[in-house]
Amino acid sequence: MSVGDDVAATAGTRDLLAAAAAHAADWLDTLTTRPVAPARTSEEMLAALGGPLPDGPADPREVLDQLVADMDGGLIAMGSPRFFGWVVGGAVPASLAADWMTSAWDQNAGLSMPTPAVAAIEEVAGAWLLELLALPAHASFAIVTGCHMAHVTALAAARHRVLERAGWNVEHDGLIGAPPVRVLVGAERHVTVDRALRLVGLGDARAEQVDVDEAGAIRADALAAALDGHEGPAIVCAQAGNVNTGAIDPLDAIADIAHGAGAWVHVDGAFGLWAAASPRHRAEVAGAERADSWATDGHKVLNVTYDSGLAFVADRAAHRAAMSVTAGYLPPPHEDGGPRDPMDFTPEFSRRARGVPLYAALRSLGRTGVAELVDRLWAGADRFAAALGEEPEAEVLAHATNQVLVRFADDDARTDAVVEELQRDGTCFMTATTWRGRR
Ligand SMILES: *Cc1c(COP(=O)(O)O)cnc(C)c1O
Secondary structure, three states: OOHHHHHOOOHHHHHHHHHHHHHHHHHHHHOOOOOOOOOOOHHHHHHHHOOOOOOOOOOHHHHHHHHHHHHHHHOOOOOOOOEOOOOOOOOOHHHHHHHHHHHHHOOOOOOOOOOHHHHHHHHHHHHHHHHHOOOOOOOEEEEEOOHHHHHHHHHHHHHHHHHHHOOOOHHHHOOOOOOOOEEEEEOOOOHHHHHHHHHOOOOOOOOEEEOEOOOOOEOHHHHHHHHOOOOOOEEEEEEEOOOOOOOEOOHHHHHHHHHHOOOEEEEEOOOHHHHHHOOOOHHHHOOHHHOOEEEEEOOOOOOOOOOOEEEEEOOHHHHHHHHOOOOOOOOOOOOEOEOOOHHHOOOOOOOOOOHHHHHHHHHHHHHHHHHHHHHHHHHHHHHHHHHHHHOOOEEEEEEEOOEEEEEEOOOHHHHHHHHHHHHHHOOOEOOOOOEOOEO
16 A cells, blocks of 8 residues: 555545544534533543554554543533633634634645635635734734744744844844833733743843833833833733723733833733724724734634634834745745735744635634623623622632632632632533632
C-alpha cells in the first residue's frame, strides 16, 4: 500500500469519517443531559489511555472507537447549556462543521500564495469583525490562539511604535539598552496581560499599577495623575470586562488621558468588547474604538471552536513591523491591497486555518445573531444576579456584562464548599475565585 492509498478517500476513509461524525453527534446529544463535571480523575484517565508506546500500526477505526470510549469519562461538558465556569464558550454548529473541514483541508495558513482561499477568508472575517466590534475599518488584525497571544501580538506592535518614536529599532536592536518604556496597567488586569508583558520583554513587575474602583475598573483620575507631565515611550493596558466582576474601564477617559501623554492604549476585551456588537449594550464600551490595539476571543462570546483569539491594531505598519518575516524560499511579501500573508501579522509561522471556523460562525449568525448572543448572555447573568440576590445566604458582590460574583454566608470555607458541592452534583458547573482577598 502506498502513502497515496492511505490518504485518498477510499471506502475505509469514508467509513472512518462517518464513524467520527456519528461519535461527534452522540457527544453533542449527551450535552443537555450528562452531568457537567468529568466523572473520572486524571489518574484514572492516565491509566485508561496510558501503557507502552505501541510497537506498530493499528487500524484507524479501532483507534477512533477506542479513543472515544476511553476519553468519555474524563471530559467536561463545556458546551453544555448548564456550564457556567470561567469564561468558556460552546461551538455554534456552522463553526464546528467548518472546523472539521479545516482539518480535512489541512492547509498551512501562513502564506496566501499556496492557499488563496484561506488568506481571503481571513481577510473577510477580519473586516466583518472590525465592523461588528465598531473598531476602525483600517485596523489590521491577526487570528491567533487566544486573547493571551493577541496581547503578545498587540503589545509587540505597541513596543515597536513607542520605541520607534524614541529613535529605537526594537526589532533589530532588542530591548537591551533601549530607552525605558513605561507600562501602566489596571490593578485588576487579567493575568495574561502580565504574561504577555513578560514575553515581549517589558516585564510584569515593572508595570505600574493604576488604582481601580470597587468593581476593579481603572480610576481615570489615578491614570491622569500617573501620566501627568509624562513624555516618552508609554503603553497603557485597559480592560473591557474584568474576569471576576465584568467591570469595564472608562475607555473614553483613558483614551483622552493616555493619548494626551503620547501613550499607546491597548484594550483587553476578551469577552467585554463584544458588548459593541449589541445595540442594547454598545454604550458599555464607548470609547473602545479610540484605542490603538485590542485583544479579544472568538472562542468565548462568539462560540467559535477552540482555539480562536483575535488581535486588532489601528497602526497596521507597527503591527506588520513587529511580526513580518522574509526568507528567500518564501514568496515575496504581499503588498497592501490584496489578501495579506497571515504570517506577517501573527507570532506563528505555520498555522492552522483558524479563520475558517471563525468565518463560518459569523456567516451563520449574522449581525443580528451575534447581537442576540450577547444580549442573551448578558441577560443570563442578570437572571443569576437577581435569583441569587434572593437567597438569604448569598451576597452578590458584583455583576456586569456576563459575570456574576457571589459569596455565601460571608465565609471563604462556606463559599468553596458551595462551589465544590455544585461541581460534584453535576447539574451545572460554576467556578470559584478570589476577589480582594475573599473567596
Ligand atoms: C479569557 C481571558 C483572557 C485570556 O484569553 P485566552 O483566550 O484564554 O488566551 C484574557 N483576558 C480576559 C479578561 C479573559 O477573560
